[in-house]
Amino acid sequence: MSLYDQLRHFADSYGLVALLILFLGLCLWVFRPGAKQQNQEAARSIFKDEETGERQDGK
Numbered sequence: 004m005s006l007y008d009q010l011r012h013f014a015d016s017y018g019l020v021a022l023l024i025l026f027l028g029l030c031l032w033v034f035r036p037g038a039k040q041q042n043q044e045a046a047r048s049i050f051k052d053e054e055t056g057e058r059q060d061g062k
Contacts, residue, residue, distance in 0.1 A: 033042065 032038070
């Protein structure tokens, strides 16, 4: 069995399971009860300069 076949077998089985577990873990991390405030701050961070009236380009 060649190295390519071994890597392909790993990716088809264990790699897929590992990526699925990682994806589900990240989804649960975002929607955990204690993350609401952090998520709201991140959502508003793009408007931070508009609230203070400052801009990066000096205008």
